[in-house]
Amino acid sequence: MSAQKEIIIVGAGAAGLIAAKELSAQYKVTVLEARPQAGGRTTTHYPAPGIHIETGAEFVHGELPVxxxxxxxxxxxxxxxxxxxxLAENGELKQEEAWIEDWDKLLDHMSKAPESTTMQQLLDQYYPADKYATLRGHVQGYVEGYDLAPLDKVSVKYLYDEWTLExxxxxxxxxxxxxxINYLGKGIHLIPNQTVQSIAWEPGKVLIKTxxxxxTAHQVLITVPINILQNESIQFSPALPAYTAAAKQIGxxxxxxxxxxxKxxxxxxxxxxxxxxxxxPVWWTQSEDSLLLTGWLGxxxxEKTQGDLxxxxxxxxxxxxxxxxIADLLEQGYVxxxxxEQAIHGGYSYGMPFSEEAKSVLTTPVAGTIFFAGEALYSGDSPGTVEAALHNGREIANKIKSLP
Incomplete structure (x- = not known):
């Protein structure tokens, strides 16, 4: 009987933990996490009995299978x-129906745009600023606020797919x-406070230094936020230039x-x-009897906001x-x-014109030895979500299990 294969997972967010759960029956799994605890961008704060605050991910966006x-x-x-x-405008709150004029026409233009088009290019082509300042402002607010994306980088196709999804x-x-997160982490061998700095590899063997x-292990699955790869915070030897270049094609x-x-x-x-x-610009309530308001600046x-938040x-x-x-009515504020945030430095990914091709590169194993997973590598109907991380983490884990 051959010895059990060892795999190290870098990152104990949703993708890393579900991958560890999927692989643990077949592999000896160790999870290295740079932060003091698991969870990544899913962190719940419990300030008082009966009250919990989501400092990170909060919603389950629809009937999400995983x-x-x-x-x-x-x-x-x-x-x-x-x-x-x-919509708060000129001191009034308007219902959703009054949001964006010409919405259907905008979607029609988006549906016909070439795949390499950014939202800025589409607006400049069909909605000049001197005639459509209000529409452009609403689109910019929505794209920047919810997708965390600048207009000159985000893909029109990415936005169209998102905006037309029921x-x-x-x-x-x-x-x-x-x-x-606690459920996924049960029984997992997690080592916190370990920031991976380098990975030396050859087929079937990795040496990871924090x-x-x-x-050491036979394989490594890297589930860090995409910007960690973009910034080359982990040094690979031999280098993986095609994978680094691909990471930079994802927003x-x-x-x-x-x-x-x-109060x-x-x-x-x-x-x-x-x-x-x-x-x-964006606020939401909790349950009807809750006294908590949540604000969102994306x-x-x-990135540019300074001073007392x-x-x-x-x-x-x-x-x-x-x-x-209003300050007199405040009981407690959490920002x-x-x-x-250590080892994260951001919110979530968004699609750029060549992101899908980049994901194809990053989800291709390196000599059956190095693998990548995470919400940024997900292709489907729930981008930028915990579902994306869970789905992709499980998908890559199954890919690893299927290898000889």
Missing amino acids: TLSLLKEAGITYHPINGEMY QGTNYRIDQGYSSL QDQAY WGTVIKFNLLF QAFWKRDVGFILSDEAV GPKA LDKALGALAKIFNVPD HDWSA
Whole structure:
């Protein structure tokens, strides 16, 4: 009987943990994590009994097969999200229907655009700034806010596929995403506080060095955020220039998330989401009886924002709801700038014109020895989500298991 193969997984986010779970029956699995705990961009904070705050991923975006099946398998409960969507404009909250004029025509132009087209190119071609300033502003706010993407980099095809997808019901996990992370991490050999700096390899053998340790295995699966590969924070020997170049063809955006707990509600109870053009433009509520408002500042504006972030958030809410003394109503404020997070430095990926070709490169094994996985390498209907990470992590794990 041959000795059990050893595989090291770099990164204990959703992709790394589900891969470890899938591989553990067949391999000796070790997971190296740069941060003090597992979870990556899924982190739940429990400030008081009965209250939990998602500083990272929060929603289950529709009937997502991997996420929902894991929640059911783990016995973790979840609930649908209610509430109306509003646009804050000129001191008024407008219902969703009034958002973007010519929406259908915009989608028609997007559907016919060449695959190499960016959103900036399409807007410049069909919607000149002097005539369509409002439409361009709304599109920019949506693309930067939700996709974390600058208009001159994001793929029109990527946005079209996302915007025309029927998402269905959105959910929240009752005890937060960390409950799912804890389930996936059960029984996994995890070594925290290990930042991988270099990987020397030959077919069937890897030597991995961190800031203070060295590890050997037959194979390695790398599940770090895509910007870690873009920045060449892990040195490969021999080098993998085609893989580094491919990583740079996938977009990476950042986000600042605000969770503000108030002493009393000053918003209508039917409010679900609010879009605005304030310094912190996107806000949403929790359950009807919750006193928590969550703010979201994504994309290029998040990268440029400086100064007191909590003050900016309160200022935005004061204008949106016309509540000048809003600071007096604040019970507790939590600000999470993901660009400053160790070993992450951002939010999630977005599609650029040649991202799909790049993903094909990165999901091709290196001599059956080095593998890559993560939300940025997912191709499907749920990009930039925990589902993307789970789906791709499982997919690559199955690819590893199928090798001789």
